[in-house]
Amino acid sequence: MTATRLAAATTASALAQRLREAIDAGRWSAGDLLRQEQIAAEYRVSRIPVREALAQLQSEGLLDIAHYRGARVSRPQAGEINELFDLRLLVESDLLARALGRHDQRSLRELGRLQDRLEDAEDRLGWISGDIAFHEALYAPAERPRSLALFRQLRAPIDRFNAQALGPGARKQGWADEHRQLIAAVAASDAAAAQAILEQHLQATRTVVLAACAGQGED
CATH class of the missing domain: 1.20.120.530 (GntR ligand-binding domain-like)
Incomplete structure (x- = not known):
């Protein structure tokens, strides 16, 4: 892995942790939409680590991601x-x-x-x-x-x-x-x-x- 890709992966992991903590603290509730452009601007990162961070949270069951509909905080059924x-x-x-x-x-x-x-x-x-x-x-x-x-x-x-x-x-x-x-x-x-x-x-x-x-x- 190149230094650039390593840095991007590190950024995505750190961003995923910060988003996880924000959801736990109640910033977003079940069903709320997380907008990539808003997150990128707020955390001063590019869209690439934002997408990777959201995908990581999706793999944990924390988010539901639908094509063209964005990422929403999941609600357990x-x-x-x-x-x-x-x-x-x-x-x-x-x-x-x-x-x-x-x-x-x-x-x-x-x-x-x-x-x-x-x-x-x-x-x-x-x-x-x-x-x-x-x-x-x-x-x-x-x-x-x-x-x-x-x-x-x-x-x-x-x-x-x-x-x-x-x-x-x-x-x-x-x-x-x-x-x-x-x-x-x-x-x-x-x-x-x-x-x-x-x-x-x-x-x-x-x-x-x-x-x-x-x-x-x-x-």
Whole structure:
């Protein structure tokens, strides 16, 4: 790759990250159009890295790009949400089962610390990042990096929707109770209880996300 092409790729990657953060922060909502010329002017780049950045976000499921109609922020559909949660149940149940016997007092204290911080979160992005950190710490002892990467990939479309549609108050007490119950089950090495709590947790979250998606679809 030439120096020029390398610079362009770097610019596109950096631009994709900035656009991703702007969408997460609520600058554009589901269905909003991202105009190439406006982005190029605002971020002082040419159209080429803009197109590449938009294509990258499309590959992540964040944008829908239609020929001659531009790029729009995607809105998850009920079928996609259900599929993502079905896959999350499979992946996260396996991670939890493998991690269960490997937690120690130090990792359990870390889970408690992360949950304390999560319960104090008041903004949407802080709440989502705190929830991700909790689940990653819960599954980390499994030492399954590919499964953890898949866990993050499956969460991403829903987290971006949640960043705009939900917040810490959506089901705060229920999520907190289930996280605390998960910590207790892991500490007791109770695999059956841990799996049951995780399934309840993900199914309840699915219900909230589906309801929020349906509500936005009525706008």
